[in-house]
Amino acid sequence: MLKLANHARTIYQWLLAPLMLVLIYISAMNLVTTFFLLEKYRHETIWSLEHLNREIESTIHESQLYLAKASTRNQLRFQYELLWSRLPVVQSSLHQDPNLSSVPGLELMVNEVFNRVQAMDGYFSSEEELDTARLIRWISELEHDRENLTNCLVNDISAGNGRYSRAAWQDLLISMVAVGLAILLFLIIVSHLIFVLLAEQKRQRRQIDKDSLTGLASRDFILEKLNAFCEKKTDFCIVFLDLNKFKSINDTYGHQAGDQVLTYVAQQFQASLGKMGTIGRIGGDEFIWLIPSIDQQKITAYYHQLTQSLSQPLQFNGKQLPISLSAGAVQASACQYVPSTVLEYGDVAMYWAKSLHQSTIVWYGEIRNPPPLPVTIN
Amino acid sequence: MKCGKSCLIILGLILVLAAVGFYLSKNLIHPLNDSPIITNADSSSSTPPFPPVPQPAGNREKVLIVESAPSTSCGSKELVFSEKQLQELPQHTFKTRHTWAAEAQEFTGPLLADVLKLICPSAQNLYLRSLDQYSVMVNFKKILDYEAILALKINGKTLSIREKGPLWLMIDTDGHKVPTRSLDNLFVWQLYYIRVLTSDE
Known part of the structure; x- marks a missing residue:
């Protein structure tokens, strides 16, 4: 059929x-x-x-x-x-x-x-x-x-x-x-074909831009956007967000639980951070929050909202899954608008926050002695 | 572009469609082929001289006058045919449809070519004239293949003047697959005069 x-x-x-x-x-x-x-x-x-x-x-x-x-x-x-x-x-x-x-x-x-x-x-x-x-x-x-x-x-x-x-x-x-009728019919068919083609193009575009599991922006989309911002040299901030102990949740409760956590977290991201900037998933439990603003106070306030909403553990099959985040941020102007540097520094700041078990955002500029780069992205 | 089985089928169908379109329009074009053989193109030339209708009008002794112009290679000649003389020439019969009858009719008569052979075998341009003053110029070489006859009989009956007789130039349009109406100008009825205007050599 x-x-x-x-x-x-x-x-x-x-x-x-x-x-x-x-x-x-x-x-x-x-x-x-x-x-x-x-x-x-x-x-x-x-x-x-x-x-x-x-x-x-x-x-x-x-x-x-x-x-x-x-x-x-x-x-x-x-x-x-x-x-x-x-x-x-x-x-x-x-x-x-x-x-x-x-x-x-x-x-x-x-x-x-x-x-x-x-x-x-x-x-x-x-x-x-x-x-x-x-x-x-x-x-x-x-x-x-x-x-x-x-x-x-x-x-x-x-x-x-x-x-x-x-x-x-x-x-x-x-x-x-x-x-006249034959011509009209022909035009209708051709325009309908064009319409179908455009709709299909739109659908594919959406598929490329969205992360399929969480519905957040895809890795390609968010990196493209970051590059575009850098090229225009409009100042912005990015915040690296990483789930703490996500691997152990996966190992202990299975991948289904892990997926549930990711979806839940993504919902919370959208609810509290989505009002300012874009959130994209770039790896398993890593997210980037791209903010077209350099108002650190505001960013901190939004992040505070997020941590508040995540303070309640997630219920999964009668078990409680505690969720916590590490966040490292960097301002693009501090990296001379070089995209790879922005990502590197943000990553460094996030790892710094993770190693300190800090629940607030660590700004790259606040790190006194930046350690040699532990990991490089890309 | 990836082209699978269905693509090939569609390509084939498009070709079929194009062929159908061509075939259909070929049929449609037929009425447009307007008299390709009549040589009235040289319309600047005035009507050639023609003799009066043989008297007494409508007699069967002088049915057809055939003349060749002095300028032709055959020289100035004149022949007058009676109905009987024409009947003695080899007769050809065919049944065809034409514009002025609803059904196919059977025509019998000698070939125009046979009649012309008697006066000027290399005849090329002809002037045909009818009792009702219709006239047309024809390039005989171009209609040679159509085997035009001077019909004396229709459905086995002698043609009277009121039935467009005594002579009706006719072609087997069905047999030669001539497009409908395309040669209508040529079918001179009540024909009584043929003048050979030019000849080959």
Whole structure:
């Protein structure tokens, strides 16, 4: 199940964005095609109606010539056949162009013309003398049809704001909306991916900066911060804190007890020292308190608060675990802002405090005869 | 970057997607191939001379006039075909769909190439004219492969004028996989006049 979810996520991360790109591509192609197809339909429609109009006109002209005895019967029939051949073309373009149905009455009009033309078939094919009155009536009807067709062509089909144009525009609009939606979807997916990436980055950053057991700052984080302070040459103090007899707690009561002590102590650190500066765990039972201030009195006061709160032994499985700390401090300006020296001197001060069993902070400057460095950090 | 099995699958899928996108758009592009063969490009040239419709209009004795211009290598020639003469040439039949019918129709008639062979075998640019005054110029060499015919019959029946006859220049668009509508200008119906404008040599 988890594997499936993992796969789904991979597919989401890697496949969906390209898929959307393809979608954008296809919808854009669709838009272009729709546009050209509409243009083509429009061209065909206008062309076929225009030609129908011309044939009607020629037929009227031919009929008039015949009535004036300036043309032959055969010539008139020939023109009639040409007119007939035009009508199915118009009808087929009417059926093919979906937007033509939005021009009301056009199909009806064309069918009417076709019926009118077809009605004369017997009349033209017979060899009898033509009925002049009927021909004249037919001509005037055709004249009327031609006018209607021209009106339709001018007002509904060619005109920019005609019904035909509006229907075509609607088709185009739908294609445009499709392109817009595809782009929107793509942007949403990409921005969500970026959001996920940033969240992941934040989570990893947090993991690096925090000590996993105690929730205090990690060794890397606190040393980085110390380096940064030194570089800026803003004066600050660090206090090395070390649990007394932590090893014996571990040995006597087990590692679980040791962990419990560390967590408990960390809570107390946060509660009393966290108001000023940052506390980080740098080793098993060693902590650094980094204070962006050089007010020694204040530091002492906070530390006093801490020792007060730690004076009660910790209860662990019905046993009492006494907790005490050794603390050594140093001011950064006294070490010329050299990070390694700051750490060294702080360590020295802490060991001094430990060897004297002192419960208050030992400041490096207070040590009369600093012993040769017992341990170096790093 | 580490690239495992799923990465490869995704890469493959992306390729498939790209191919699908290309294939789909290829289909979409079809209506855009607009008449690549019609040689109206030289539109500055005026309409060539053409004879009047053979009289009496609509007779079956003078169906087609084929002429070659004096400037061609074939010299000034004229041939008038009757319907019967055209029927005596080798006939070709095919069934194809086209723009002006909802269903496929069967066309029968002689090859345009066979007709031209009789007057100017090396014909290149043609001027085609119909009874309803439609006309178009065509580069014959470019449509040679399409085996255009002068259809005399539709679905086995002789073409009348009202059915776009007596001659309808037609190509087996389905058989030659010609994109829909791309050659519509070429399908001259009610054809009665062909003029050879230029020839090869």
